[in-house]
Amino acid sequence: MIVTKNDEAAARLFDDLRFYYDLSGLSETSLALFPRWETLPYEATAPHVGLIARRMNALHQIRTLPAAKVVTSIDALMQRLMPVEIFLRTVLTFKVGAAIEREALTAGLLRLGYRRVSVVEIPGEFSIRGGIVDIFSTAYDEPLRVEFLGETVESLRLFDPATQKSTAKMDRAMVLPAREYLRTGAPDAFAPSPADAEGRAPELYDAMQTLFDYFTAQPLLVFDQPAALKQSCVAL
Incomplete structure (x- = not known):
């Protein structure tokens, strides 16, 4: 894991x-960028869903790819961060030929912070039209049908949301959370999360965890520009 002084340097x-x-002809699947939220705690604005998508993908890679x-x-x-077991428990998976109850799927998407709309356009949205369910999963750059x-x-x-044309067929697919405040067992689990929900996560979870907890083995740490990094730590 490489740690930089700020998000701009990390990007x-x-x-x-x-x-x-x-x-070099190497696969990029093991590379992941884990950015911070652009919002402050308790600020009445939800983190951008694109940032949440980046973060959720990074967490998933850390858990599933030993060489991430x-x-x-x-x-x-x-x-x-949310507890590791909560994250792992909320990842939805699809497989061609598998059976899924439509009501259970809808409930699962709502619990993950997805919004039901008529047409999906951005990550974190889903729509249902007869036997077709479109989900703009935070796991992919394009919506999943x-x-x-x-x-x-x-x-x-996967399909292009502008043209509705298919871009790739899949045998398996997954849906990662669209918010980092998941009320999985609460009575209001299906209700939309408030804009400042992520900042209130410590009120929801008994114990928060760190990025280190998501690694299955102790990661090798590399500090980029240690002197500048030290100054950033002092400024926090």
């Missing part, structure tokens, strides 16, 4: 690593 370093991997290489900032590293035959998943594919 630049991440782009440099992607360029190097592409130039994560770039983050000291600010992001110090932010407390799940076609059902009864309660059975008949097909999974």
Whole structure:
């Protein structure tokens, strides 16, 4: 895990690593960027869903890829996260040929912070039209279309939201959380989360965890520009 002085430095370093991997013919699947929220705690604005998508993907890579290489900032590293077991329990998975009750799927998406709309346009939205469920999962850059035959998943594919044309077929797919405040067992679990919900997460979870807790083994730490990083720590 590489730690930088701020998010801007982390983004630049991440782009440099992607360029190097592409130039070397290496797979970028093990690379992950973990940014901080752009909002302050208790600020009446929800973190941008694009940032949440980045963060959720990074957490998923850390848990599923032993060789994951994560770039983050000291600010992001110090932010407390939902418990690991909550994150793992809320990831939804789809498989062609598997059976899923439509009501259970809708409930699961609402619990993960997704909003039901007529047409999906941005991450964190889903729509249901007959036997077709469109989900703009935070796990992908494009929306996911799940076609059902009864309660059975008949097909999974990504599509372009502008043209509605398929871009990739899949045998399996997943949906990661769209918010970081998940009231999985609460009576109001299906209600929309307030804008400042992420800042109130310590009120929801008995114990918050850190990025280190998501690693299955102790990560190797690399500090980018240690002197500048130390100054950033002092300023926090």
